[in-house]
Amino acid sequence: MHSLALDLLKVYIWTPHREFVIQHPIFNLILPIICSTIMGVIAYHLVEKPAAKYLKNKWFAK
Numbered sequence: 675m676h677s678l679a680l681d682l683l684k685v686y687i688w689t690p691h692r693e694f695v696i697q698h699p700i701f702n703l704i705l706p707i708i709c710s711t712i713m714g715v716i717a718y719h720l721v722e723k724p725a726a727k728y729l730k731n732k733w734f735a736k
Contacts, residue, residue: 679709 683706688695695702 676710676713679713
């Protein structure tokens with residue numbers, strides 16, 4: 675799990691809304707997976723693709 679997603683879930687969901695988390699444990703399982711997946715896709719498109727393109731152009735310049 676992304677550490678940023680874990681920290682955000684701790685601060686905004688798990689700590690202030692403990693009763694909700696205990697009453698609805700399925701959200702406690704699904705929400706972190708969804709958040710991690712979304713953050714992974716965002717990181718891929720914003721960081722990894724541009725970095726790969728930059729390095730490809732820099733190392734294999736025409």
